[in-house]
Amino acid sequence: MSMNVCTDQLAMLVAGEGQLHSVSNLAADPGISVLADEAGRYVVNHGMGEEVFLMGPDLVLAGTFTAQPAVEMLRRLGFRVEQFPPESTFEGIRDSIRRMGQLLGRQERAEELVAELEAGLDDLLREPVANLSVAVYSANSYTSGEGSLSHAVIEAAGLTNITDKLGIAGVQRIPLEQLVLADPDIVVLGEQHYEKPALAQENFQHPAFRAIASGDRLVRIPDRYWICGAPFTLEAARMLRQAAGEVAEQ
Known part of the structure; x- marks a missing residue:
């Protein structure tokens, strides 16, 4: 399950059928989530440790700014929690996609997404643009x-x-x-x-x-x-x- 809107979306892009059980409530907000429509397929959580405990996931995905008390409590209870920092570069985006692929055993899917990203960046480089x-x-x-x-x-x-x-x-x-x-x-x-x-x-x-x-x-x-x-x-x-x-x- 995922407790952060950014890991929500990465997980939705990478996960295979049945792998992702729950996403945060923010994943369904079209103002901040590109995949808001798709978020309706999953159980909603509000980033609370109690919710995670009751769902009993094998893996919890969170951001580095996700409520730390909840993250620390979950780790003390024996849950595996993987935190992702916010991306500030396209290199960081590539790294996060690949890391998500490794965590979910979906490396091939992750590489497809990285290739899509790189192709889009290459397209932008090929097109001339005024220096504005x-x-x-x-x-x-x-x-x-x-x-x-x-x-x-x-x-x-x-x-x-x-x-x-x-x-x-x-x-x-x-x-x-x-x-x-x-x-x-x-x-x-x-x-x-x-x-x-x-x-x-x-x-x-x-x-x-x-x-x-x-x-x-x-x-x-x-x-x-x-x-x-x-x-x-x-x-x-x-x-x-x-x-x-x-x-x-x-």
Whole structure:
């Protein structure tokens, strides 16, 4: 069974018939899970040790940020728990796919997925693209730099992250003034919205932000494509590449 939305999806992609019994409740959320429809085939868990104990699985899959008390309790009880770190590079995605294949005895299936990933990356490299700059901008004014999966996706698309020249690594807040001065060719937002007005999204309402993020310069990429690393992460790079082509034609 899996207790983490990223291991949920890797396991669903790799597991053979009858191998995977349970996935986390987040696996069925289409906002963060590409395989939300498929998640309905499995028993749902909420990442609680008690649930795992009652199901009695041979293997528990978890993320390194999965609730540590539950993970430690399960190990003390004798359960085999394998934790996967969040991927920040396509090399990391390859490693996680192969590791999942080894754990489930599905190495051949894992290599098929790795080949799919590599073919998609090669396709992106073969297509010419204008050297455009990209800014990922999130609620509460966060951006993603080197060391994040978003950064790896931008590079795979053949584009330049504005964080390279701003000295920003990982996920950090960026003042709106700094974003405006960087003047990115493309501004990337997610697709999730709060149902009610929220302070976290006030940065999107500022006239200065609207001035630099309008028309073809504004691209919305669903969060589910790059919250977790998998072959489907290529879709985010393809969407960026398409946006770059439209901007270059202006």
